[in-house]
Amino acid sequence: xxxxxxxxxxxxxxxxxxxxxxxxxxxxxxxxxxxxxxxxxxxxxxxxxxxxxxxxxxxxxxxxxxxxxxxxxxxxxxxxxxxxxxxxxxxxxxxxxxxxxxxxxxxxxxxxxxxxxxxxxxxxxxxxxxxxxxxxxxxxxxxxxxxxxxxxxxxxxxxxxxxxxxxxxxxxxxxxxxxxxxxxxxxxxxxxxxxxxxxxxxxxxxxxxxxxxxxxxxxxxxxxxxxxxxxxxxxxxxxxxxxxxxxxxxxxxxxxxxxxxx
Numbered sequence: 073x074x075x076x077x078x079x080x081x082x083x084x085x086x087x088x089x090x091x092x093x094x095x096x097x098x099x100x101x102x103x104x105x106x107x108x109x110x111x112x113x114x115x116x117x118x119x120x121x122x123x124x125x126x127x128x129x130x131x132x133x134x135x136x137x138x139x140x141x142x143x144x145x146x147x148x149x150x151x152x153x154x155x156x157x158x159x160x161x162x163x164x165x166x167x168x169x170x171x172x173x174x175x176x177x178x179x180x181x182x183x184x185x186x187x188x189x190x191x192x193x194x195x196x197x198x199x200x201x202x203x204x205x206x207x208x209x210x211x212x213x214x215x216x217x218x219x220x221x222x223x224x225x226x227x228x229x230x231x232x233x234x235x236x237x238x239x240x241x242x243x244x245x246x247x248x249x250x251x252x253x254x255x256x257x258x259x260x261x262x263x264x265x266x267x268x269x270x271x272x273x274x275x276x277x278x279x280x281x282x283x284x285x286x287x288x289x290x291x292x293x294x295x296x297x298x299x300x301x302x303x304x305x306x307x308x309x310x311x312x313x314x315x316x317x318x319x320x321x322x323x324x325x326x327x328x329x330x331x332x333x334x
Contacts, residue, residue, distance in 0.1 A: 108299035111319035116333065118290060118307070118317055119326035121266045125222070125248045127281070135228075135242055135275055135283075162193035170207075180212045185222075197233040202226075203244075215257075220250035226270070242273040242286070264294040273309060284311040 107114075126135050166189045173182040185207035192200045207222045226244035249265040273286030288307040294300060305319040314334065317324050325334050 107301040107303065109294065109296075109301040111303060111305075111322050112324060112333070113298075114292065114294070114301050114303055115317040115319060115324040115326055116331040117264070117294070118266065118292060119315055119328045120331040121248070121264075122268075122307075122315065123328045125246055125266065125268075126283075135240075135273075135281065162191060162196060162198065165190035178214055180210075182210045184208050184210075194233045198230065199233040200227060200229040203228065214255070216252060216254050218250065218252045220248060223247040237278050239284075240275045240277065242275065243270055245269050260297060262296045264296070265292060267291045268307075279311075282311055282313055283309040285309055 166187070168188075169184075169186045171182075171184050173180070175181075185205060187205035187207075188203070190202045191198045203224065203226045205222065205224050209220050209222065211218045224244070224246050226242055226246070229241045230238050231241065232238035245268065247265075247267040250263070252262045254261075268288050268290050270288045271286060273288070274284050276282050276284050286309045288309075289305070290307060291304050293302045303319050305317060307318075308316040310316055310325070313329050314325060314327050317326060326332065327334055
């Protein structure tokens with residue numbers, strides 16, 4: 073159920089997000105007026121953020137793990153690291169905090185937070201899993217400091233618990249905000265926030281963990297060197313790693329693996 077090719081793409085995209093975005097103040101999801109970054113460009117950022125946050129590219133749960141969820145960490149230029157296996161077994165719940173840290177060359181990384189998992193079974197096989205995690209990920213180098221908060225509160229249901237390759241349905245919320253501050257030079261602080269409410273997303277593990285249907289609403293704000301934005305909208309998942317994003321009546325079909333409008 074892992075997706076090796078997409079994992080590589082996600083790792084590259086993760087580096088881009090961490091080094092070009094952050095969050096300083098509480099997001100304002102009010103009027104869209106005043107946005108200087110176009111809805112077209114923001115739709116591309118949303119698509120890339122979906123690939124990162126939905127598939128564990130920034131840490132936390134990975135939707136492509138399906139019924140075998142685990143807590144992941146991602147460090148720039150390196151493969152995803154499994155922090156905790158959270159297979160709770162039938163009828164057993166997990167509710168715990170976690171603290172993880174590591175040093176890589178001149179970079180210091182830490183993950184702190186809480187995760188909860190509980191499962192429901194049919195004939196001894198997991199049929200649904202409720203997942204919650206709230207994580208603060210911090211990375212510090214001699215030249216910059218980056219932090220991002222991840223909140224995931226999800227329910228995954230197997231359409232056929234007896235079949236490991238069965239399609240899976242996800243619903244719930246996923247939020248991510250990121251902060252970046254340079255310690256040297258004159259580069260500005262930068263910020264992005266992406267919040268999603270997911271409705272009946274269907275993942276096909278046979279098709280490389282592709283989200284083949286379902287919908288979501290989103291709220292996003294950003295403050296970057298390219299400009300600022302404040303948008304709300306909706307997302308329709310089309311399969312083949314593509315989404316249709318609607319912002320203020322404008323509709324864009326975007327490839328979540330590349331961020332390109334198609």
